[in-house]
Amino acid sequence: MKRTVILPLVFLALSSSFAFAETKTFIKEYTYQASEDDSRNSSRTIALREVKRLLLEELGTYLESETTVKNFQLTKDQVTAFTAGIVKAEVIDQKWDGDSLKYWLKAKITADTDDVIKSIQALRKDRVKTKELEELKRRSDELLSENATLRKDLTAAKGETRKKRKVDYDENIKKLTAIEWFEKGLSLGMSENYQDAIDAYSKAIERNPKLLGAYNNRGVIYDILNDNEQAIDDFNRALKLKPKDTVAYINRGNVYAKTGNYEQAMKDYNQAMKIDPKFDAAYNNRGLVYDTLGNYKEAIKDFNKAISLNPKYIDAFYNRGNTYGRLRDHKQALEDYGRAIELYPQYADAYVNRGAVYSALGNYNQAIKDYDTAIQINPQIAMAYNNRGSAQFALGNNNQAIEDFTTAIKLDPKLEMAYSNRGVAYGKVGDHLRAIRDFDRAIELNPQDAGAYGNRGLAYRNLGNDNQAIENFKIAARLGLKWPQDYLRERGIVW
Numbered sequence: 001m002k003r004t005v006i007l008p009l010v011f012l013a014l015s016s017s018f019a020f021a022e023t024k025t026f027i028k029e030y031t032y033q034a035s036e037d038d039s040r041n042s043s044r045t046i047a048l049r050e051v052k053r054l055l056l057e058e059l060g061t062y063l064e065s066e067t068t069v070k071n072f073q074l075t076k077d078q079v080t081a082f083t084a085g086i087v088k089a090e091v092i093d094q095k096w097d098g099d100s101l102k103y104w105l106k107a108k109i110t111a112d113t114d115d116v117i118k119s120i121q122a123l124r125k126d127r128v129k130t131k132e133l134e135e136l137k138r139r140s141d142e143l144l145s146e147n148a149t150l151r152k153d154l155t156a157a158k159g160e161t162r163k164k165r166k167v168d169y170d171e172n173i174k175k176l177t178a179i180e181w182f183e184k185g186l187s188l189g190m191s192e193n194y195q196d197a198i199d200a201y202s203k204a205i206e207r208n209p210k211l212l213g214a215y216n217n218r219g220v221i222y223d224i225l226n227d228n229e230q231a232i233d234d235f236n237r238a239l240k241l242k243p244k245d246t247v248a249y250i251n252r253g254n255v256y257a258k259t260g261n262y263e264q265a266m267k268d269y270n271q272a273m274k275i276d277p278k279f280d281a282a283y284n285n286r287g288l289v290y291d292t293l294g295n296y297k298e299a300i301k302d303f304n305k306a307i308s309l310n311p312k313y314i315d316a317f318y319n320r321g322n323t324y325g326r327l328r329d330h331k332q333a334l335e336d337y338g339r340a341i342e343l344y345p346q347y348a349d350a351y352v353n354r355g356a357v358y359s360a361l362g363n364y365n366q367a368i369k370d371y372d373t374a375i376q377i378n379p380q381i382a383m384a385y386n387n388r389g390s391a392q393f394a395l396g397n398n399n400q401a402i403e404d405f406t407t408a409i410k411l412d413p414k415l416e417m418a419y420s421n422r423g424v425a426y427g428k429v430g431d432h433l434r435a436i437r438d439f440d441r442a443i444e445l446n447p448q449d450a451g452a453y454g455n456r457g458l459a460y461r462n463l464g465n466d467n468q469a470i471e472n473f474k475i476a477a478r479l480g481l482k483w484p485q486d487y488l489r490e491r492g493i494v495w
Helices: 040-065 067-072 076-083 113-125 127-156 159-190 194-207 212-224 228-241 246-258 262-275 280-292 296-309 314-326 330-343 348-360 364-377 382-394 398-411 416-428 432-445 450-462 466-478 482-490
Strands: 023-033 090-097 102-112
Touching: 023 040, 040 076, 040 090, 040 102, 040 113, 040 127, 040 159, 076 113, 076 127, 102 113, 113 127, 127 159, 127 212, 127 246, 159 194, 159 212, 194 212, 212 228, 212 246, 228 246, 246 262, 246 280, 262 280, 280 296, 280 314, 296 314, 314 330, 314 348, 330 348, 348 364, 348 382, 364 382, 382 398, 382 416, 398 416, 416 432, 416 450, 432 450, 450 466, 450 482, 466 482
Parallel strands: none
Antiparallel strands: 023 102, 090 102
């Protein structure tokens, strides 16, 4: 009888690690010359925004010189935009002189280059987020420039004109404060302090109800927390403010796709494409829906389009590799995973899935190398241990296989295939009782696992319990597994 070891192609959560770490501290001072129209709070807001801009520019210049960041081929402006929500500016001293109307502020940024570069890596993969952060930097710079113009106009204005300019000036300050809260939300979200992030975005919205990014990002946090109704409500609010906001369409489409409303997800991705035909993420995400629906031809067309628009779109290569893998086009799958890894050497998911392709081709040693690399990058990936165990089993290293399956189960107690695979390995070393316990658990987690029933039947037969063996073979046969069907048919047993 054939015993099947599952080697799946999977989507995994990303976590990276780097071989180096260096803590850098940057300190800047800024003195804001206030006018009679400024309050202490408005002066502090402007001084803080300006000093943070100087700090981020210095950090961006430093990071741009780093070899790892050079390989990303990002501009200094992009690095500065991406780090705005990653690092925090800490005020170490400040002074308000009400007589001279000067607000002096001294602040620092202490950045662990390892953590910052990991975060930049993650952001590079998120095309929607990077687009939004670049827009945020542009808007922040615009507001500071507008502030300088408004202050100048206020000095010269009189009467009703002055009153109007003062209203505009106060509104500008509120918008600058909103961006400060928005950046706090970004930082909190990246550190997985989700409720605090929601609170920060809510404060940003209170100060600037038209801040699109706050609705979009708060919606994304709600999505992470599986509060789909609140997420969609935030994306709807963003679209009400800006009916052509492609980011909101993409985000809302992602929620619809996650909840199985593929038709509505398609509509949202299509609308994003209609507004911006060069928005690569819309094609990539629609490709994922096509892939989920089994329409692999259309999925590949969409991934191709995303890559043609952005030849360095890491996830588009990875996702196309997954689709090619499902089509058993191993050559193309290997090429795509290789390209994703070339663009992002810390892409643990791609190593795991490339390893699965190598295993499917019988190249188990190369597969193990890829699984080893994935585990080195992120030791918490259960599927990497499961798949490495499968490769070890195929090479006859049964005890090592059992050890890997056990680790996979510890990391993810609901990973049904790891129980099933370990059960097969236990059977191979003659421990049929443990094998049965593992198949029991696999079936508990997935009552439709025909292979687990079939293999449990083999374990019972090896223990001499033919009645239990036949009962398990019957269930496996009814679930469509061919070899139990053949086994029963040869013996005239109806299932």
